[in-house]
Amino acid sequence: MEPRSAAAAGRDFPYTAGTTCYIEVHEDGRVTHGDSRAGYERAVAGKSRLFAVWPGQWSSDLFLIDDLDEYAKAHGIKHDQDRTGLSEHVHDVEWTEEVAYNTNPRSPYISIRLTMKCGCEIRNLDTFAKQMREQQGWSVATSVGWGSSSGPEGTSYSLRVRRKSLRA
Ligand SMILES: [Zn+2]
Numbered sequence: 373m374e375p376r377s378a379a380a381a382g383r384d385f386p387y388t389a390g391t392t393c394y395i396e397v398h399e400d401g402r403v404t405h406g407d408s409r410a411g412y413e414r415a416v417a418g419k420s421r422l423f424a425v426w427p428g429q430w431s432s433d434l435f436l437i438d439d440l441d442e443y444a445k446a447h448g449i450k451h452d453q454d455r456t457g458l459s460e461h462v463h464d465v466e467w468t469e470e471v472a473y474n475t476n477p478r479s480p481y482i483s484i485r486l487t488m489k490c491g492c493e494i495r496n497l498d499t500f501a502k503q504m505r506e507q508q509g510w511s512v513a514t515s516v517g518w519g520s521s522s523g524p525e526g527t528s529y530s531l532r533v534r535r536k537s538l539r540a
Contacts, residue, residue, distance in 0.1 A: 375423060379439035386426065387446030393425045394437075409449050416440055448499065457493030458500060462507050464489040467538075470530065481513050481532040487525075494520065494529055511537040 378385045386392050394407040398420045404411075407422075414420040415437070422437035437443050445452035451460050466487050473483035494500045501512035511534035519530045 375434045375436040378424060378435040378437050379442070381435075383442065385424075385435070385442070387424075387443055389426075391427055393427075395423050395425065397421045397423065407447060409447075412440065412444055412447070412449055451499075455496060456499040457495035458503060459490070459492050461490065463492055463503065465504075480534055480536070481516075482535045482538070484531055484533055484538070486529045486531055487527070488529075493527065497531075508539065509537055510534070 378387075393405060394411070395403055395405045396411045396414070397403055398414070411420065411422060415422045422440070422443070424435045424437055426433045426435060441450065444450035445455060453459060466489055467484045470483040470485050488494070497512070497514050497518055501510075501514050504510040504512055513532035513534070516532050518532070520527050521530075
């Protein structure tokens, strides 16, 4: 079976779909599976090649991961401004507590409404949470719902953040 090119599909390639399985063919012919950072680094170093199996209904397609940059961005190994909406800089944020939502004084998390003064957009909460942890020590809850709303003053976001990690 001749592998197809993942690069040819561009950003539409389902790099992070749950049905996409990765296999790594090592220099010595060994075949392992997984999509780890280590596998990416070996592929960049030319020590292995990464393939993806994309299961179809009747047959599976085999793709060579020939755009490792796109692969790394999709998996968060490399920062991707387009996918995340977030620049790699110290964000300028403004936030207020959403008092009406914070009815349980014992909850370690509080709801806040946040605006991005720096012009970034939050398209990927995991990336934003990681950046804010590094920049301001925030613990943003990433396993609960969050939302955004747009108005005349721009977009604001509803997030849950660990109370003790917020600076007053
Ligand atoms: Zn920013």
